[in-house]
Amino acid sequence: MSNKIAIIGAGASGLVAAIVAARRGAKVHVYEKNNKIGKKILATGNGRCNVTNQHIELSNYHGSKPSFVNPAINHFNASTCKAFFAELGVELVEGQRGRLYPRSLQSSSIVELLVYECKRLHVEFFLETKVESISKNSKGFSLHVEGKSLRVDKVLVATGGLAMPTLGSCDSGYEFAKIFGHTIVPTHPSLVQLVCKEDLKPISGVKVEGSIEVYEDGQTKTHASGDILFTNYGISGSAILDISRVVSHSLLYKRALHVKIDLLPEYSKEQLKNLLKKRQKHSNGKSVALWLDGFINSKLARFIEKSLHVKSSDDLNNKELTKLVYILKNITLHVDDTKGFKTAEVTAGGVNTQDINSQTMESKLQRGLFFSGEVIDIDADCGGYNLHWAWASGMSAGNNIGQG
Ligand SMILES: Cc1cc2nc3c(=O)[nH]c(=O)nc-3n(C[C@H](O)[C@H](O)[C@H](O)COP(=O)(O)OP(=O)(O)OC[C@H]3O[C@@H](n4cnc5c(N)ncnc54)[C@H](O)[C@@H]3O)c2cc1C
Numbered sequence: 266m267s268n269k270i271a272i273i274g275a276g277a278s279g280l281v282a283a284i285v286a287a288r289r290g291a292k293v294h295v296y297e298k299n300n301k302i303g304k305k306i307l308a309t310g311n312g313r314c315n316v317t318n319q320h321i322e323l324s325n326y327h328g329s330k331p332s333f334v335n336p337a338i339n340h341f342n343a344s345t346c347k348a349f350f351a352e353l354g355v356e357l358v359e360g361q362r363g364r365l366y367p368r369s370l371q372s373s374s375i376v377e378l379l380v381y382e383c384k385r386l387h388v389e390f391f392l393e394t395k396v397e398s399i400s401k402n403s404k405g406f407s408l409h410v411e412g413k414s415l416r417v418d419k420v421l422v423a424t425g426g427l428a429m430p431t432l433g434s435c436d437s438g439y440e441f442a443k444i445f446g447h448t449i450v451p452t453h454p455s456l457v458q459l460v461c462k463e464d465l466k467p468i469s470g471v472k473v474e475g476s477i478e479v480y481e482d483g484q485t486k487t488h489a490s491g492d493i494l495f496t497n498y499g500i501s502g503s504a505i506l507d508i509s510r511v512v513s514h515s516l517l518y519k520r521a522l523h524v525k526i527d528l529l530p531e532y533s534k535e536q537l538k539n540l541l542k543k544r545q546k547h548s549n550g551k552s553v554a555l556w557l558d559g560f561i562n563s564k565l566a567r568f569i570e571k572s573l574h575v576k577s578s579d580d581l582n583n584k585e586l587t588k589l590v591y592i593l594k595n596i597t598l599h600v601d602d603t604k605g606f607k608t609a610e611v612t613a614g615g616v617n618t619q620d621i622n623s624q625t626m627e628s629k630l631q632r633g634l635f636f637s638g639e640v641i642d643i644d645a646d647c648g649g650y651n652l653h654w655a656w657a658s659g660m661s662a663g664n665n666i667g668q669g
Pocket residue numbers: 273274275276277278279296297298299303304305306308309310311314315316317394395396397423424425426428429432433434435437438609610611637638639640648649650651652653655
């Protein structure tokens with residue numbers, strides 16, 4: 266008799282698991298509450314899908330026990346990932362910082378080819394079908410869907426996390442896990458924009474290539490460099506997404522946070538002061554803002570001018586120049602909040618890894634119950650690492666759930 270399995274969630278992880286389990290001869294049913302398969306995949310990488318990264322390292326992964334990812338990412342590494350997608354017909358090409366994208370630069374190609382392979386293997390999809398609950402008796406598992414009870418031998422919970430509910434995210438997976446005694450590590454948004462106390466409307470829209478340092482209760486916690494975008498609510502951009510996990514975690518425990526932004530990391534303090542002194546030779550009575558214009562963004566120049574006591578660049582004495590250098594290299598902002606799960610790309614926290622077998626993705630508390638992807642207490646840096654975890658854990662779960 267064939268092994269009848271149910272996968273809850275037709276996202277990145279569920280689709281790979283469905284393919285692998287079906288290749289092993291299992292009869293696979295996939296339940297998805299959205300009206301579309303792979304809705305979140307379509308939104309990834311700004312519609313281009315950053316599938317994975319050339320350099321998949323343990324240090325890119327986070328959670329209560331990051332080493333939980335080791336068996337899955339050692340088995341399904343960047344080259345196995347490339348080979349898996351090549352077999353489906355997807356050629357991956359490298360972008361910046363080792364990021365790999367489909368050559369078509371269309372996330373839809375990834376979804377279409379995954380779905381084609383699923384259908385070729387007779388995987389059955391049930392769309393607009395929300396699984397409400399799961400129970401277990403001596404005959405197997407029952408999925409409770411729209412007042413009906415569906416019997417299966419094994420279940421994979423691939424329901425994702427809480428990030429971007431418009432794409433289908435919800436807390437179902439955590440509720441299913443709790444039924445069987447699993448605990449949930451408190452969740453918080455990651456890869457998310459930050460809300461600041463200061464009024465940044467005057468510099469909203471200004472983007473710099475800067476560096477940023479995070480301080481929690483006065484102690485430095487982390488730093489990043491790259492794009493920093495000032496917005497009317499706070500800060501966004503790649504450097505902000507990179508620090509957001511640490512910030513969001515500190516906010517969860519209500520710790521006082523501030524950040525310092527270096528607008529000109531390419532200059533040391535001394536170099537910058539010398540440069541400004543040189544520029545002063547041609548100040549010709551210009552206001553500080555106009556004098557800085559052409560060197561930094563004009564909106565930033567006007568914003569910074571307000572923090573100085575002099576208005577004319579001719580009047581900047583040594584003390585004022587030192588202050589100006591400090592400001593340019595230490596824009597200090599107090600972080601109040603994140604933009605939350607509504608706009609976050611990823612969920613940190615989730616089903617506690619201590620009760621999941623990292624080799625098989627099977628629950629240690631309930632045989633036949635498996636977990637994969639973002640629902641687990643694993644999240645990663647920006648750069649293809651989150652999707653890689655979804656594919657790799659889906660591969661591991663699919664291989665093991667698919668065994669008769
Ligand atoms: C805008 C955006 C861009 C991103 N870009 C990238 C990127 O370029 N590279 C990268 O590595 N990562 C990226 N990520 C993160 C990455 O998309 C996720 O980590 C990954 O998709 C998680 O896969 P998953 O299968 O675990 O969950 P999901 O892909 O979220 O799939 C879970 C599915 O389960 C369904 N579901 C939930 N509950 C139920 C239920 N009770 N019944 C039925 N169905 C249910 C949901 O509708 C959903 O379709 C991005 C995320 C976002 C939001």
